[in-house]
């Protein structure tokens with residue numbers, strides 16, 4: 167099983183063909199302290215600058231999006247420039263950006279968005295980012311990885327036990343998971359394009375007219391929440407809790423760990 171993430175060694179060694187689906191950004195990650203009266207918003211985006219603030223209890227885990235390949239230039243401009251950029255888009259952080267003393271307080275995460283043409287070879291199946299590296303847009307990559315593992319466990323438990331796994335079993339898993347994966351990557355690309363549209367524009371960015379109209383109704387809100395929390399169908403139908411440890415111990419324990427980690431935030435589907 168290749169489940170070693172977006173820099174998968176397994177998929178490289180297996181010589182599986184990768185299709186790049188475009189990731190025009192990287193993410194600069196920083197930690198800033200949280201104050202009780204801070205706004206509860208998750209995403210701030212304006213004039214081509216975007217920052218997400220993830221509530222980690224006593225601090226904000228911030229991801230500042232930068233166009234791909236520009237992190238070095240940003241570094242050359244110095245830490246003060248990064249602080250100013252953060253304040254520009256999320257002014258409430260003004261009183262604490264000095265917590266970023268130098269670049270050792272900053273981590274650059276390279277974003278990749280791609281997918282394998284074929285997720286398997288006889289004896290090997292790639293799932294999660296190893297099969298389809300997801301961009302951070304929407305925070306849905308974990309959901310897809312978990313859903314892949316549930317689909318794999320459900321389809322392979324019995325044949326693994328009997329020792330009858332064939333390429334057909336593996337192809338079936340790819341068929342089942344390809345549609346939600348490519349649709350999600352497509353949505354991520356559209357959202358990413360929207361975010362970068364304001365790049366280099368001096369005036370404040372405004373969402374497009376159609377989006378503003380949609381925001382006035384409750385349906386798109388519900389659709390968006392569903393997309394983030396559950397993803398697109400078809401999802402794994404089987405309840406992983408019904409899988410027996412003896413059927414497939416490694417996959418079962420992976421899934422159970424994921425459920426324990428993510429279920430409280432409601433970020434998992436059946």
Ligand SMILES: Cc1cc2nc3c(=O)[nH]c(=O)nc-3n(C[C@H](O)[C@H](O)[C@H](O)COP(=O)(O)OP(=O)(O)OC[C@H]3O[C@@H](n4cnc5c(N)ncnc54)[C@H](O)[C@@H]3O)c2cc1C
Pocket residue numbers: 169170171172175193275276277278293294295296299300301302304305306307308309311
């Ligand atoms: C900057 C950034 C922010 C993101 N933010 C979010 C978010 O907020 N929410 C969200 O849902 N998704 C997010 N994503 C996407 C998400 O991280 C991935 O889609 C998801 O983690 C994929 O899960 P995975 O199990 O396939 O891979 P990973 O989570 O990457 O897990 C792979 C595991 O394999 C291990 N591994 C790697 N190589 C080896 C090796 N050679 N030997 C042994 N072990 C190895 C790693 O240590 C790791 O534990 C983000 C992505 C990026 C780039």
